């Protein structure tokens with residue numbers, strides 16, 4: 116029996132190379148050896164305000180991009196979270212078991228709440244409970260995510276354990292899987308902050324759909340330092356981040372990369388990096404065009420995905436309802 120993998124992505128902002136290198140490309144690679152489920156988490160997206168038309172557009176765009184990077188609907192169940200109602204129901208039940216104190220410790224909540232101030236919704240606070248429901252509904256063994264999500268996956272595991280302690284073996288205990296290369300890609304304009312999709316300046320992130328000239332311009336403007344050496348040195352966050360992107364996108368070894376650029380300047384390295392990224396994204400962009408030009412194809416894939424996910428989720432939820440003594 117293959118192990119079950121579950122992961123999710125919020126359809127907000129753009130899919131940038133941080134999300135791609137830190138998470139999505141691992142989901143693609145895992146299709147061969149795991150039983151994969153990938154979810155576009157639209158209910159998580161509305162924990163902060165969204166423009167309805169843009170959200171609807173992003174859900175389709177994200178699903179299309181996931182297919183374009185190599186998610187294969189024959190091997191991965193790809194679906195939209197709100198199409199499977201069991202997620203909301205299990206999240207509510209988990210709400211009644213997860214202590215407030217656990218939620219209050221979530222660093223992502225604290226960061227997001229600090230930005231939003233008094234506009235913070237209950238949903239944003241409760242976000243990890245819905246994420247735990249996503250994971251636990253599918254008897255998930257492994258959750259591949261970037262390192263910012265590790266704490267949420269651990270909370271899901273703790274919630275499962277707490278529930279099992281009361282009711283017996285209802286949930287499988289999930290584990291986070293954090294890749295060592297690309298787990299934290301930083302902003303090009305500010306290498307001390309994680310590359311993120313929202314509310315950032317024009318030179319912060321490279322989107323998967325950025326054209327070649329945009330990619331080149333962003334990389335040439337990326338913040339580095341006034342030193343010269345091109346080395347994987349974590350104390351120099353700008354050049355370290357660019358090298359990490361080069362390493363992740365080409366698959367070349369760190370030492371080989373350092374040797375290749377020995378004695379060269381930042382500008383030579385940046386040019387080479389830009390071409391590597393342009394080339395890496397070219398195929399993805401071609402496939403995306405193809406996928407979205409086929410009318411009805413994406414809707415069909417997502418409907419089939421939800422149809423496959425639903426019976427799995429229903430089975431778990433039935434177990435939970437029975438254990439708790441509901442209706």
Ligand code: AMP
Pocket residue numbers: 123124125126133134135136137138139259260261262263264297298299300301309310311312
């Ligand atoms: P999100 O953008 O929050 O929906 O994240 C989707 C996935 O990409 C999660 O597993 C994140 O941990 C991962 N991710 C997002 N931004 C980055 C980044 N800058 N570096 C590495 N991984 C990231």
Ligand code: TRP
Pocket residue numbers: 121122123124125156159245246249250258259260264267
């Ligand atoms: N919170 C995750 C993120 O922002 C997205 C997500 C929602 C997720 N549900 C999930 C990831 C379940 C893994 C498993 O990246």
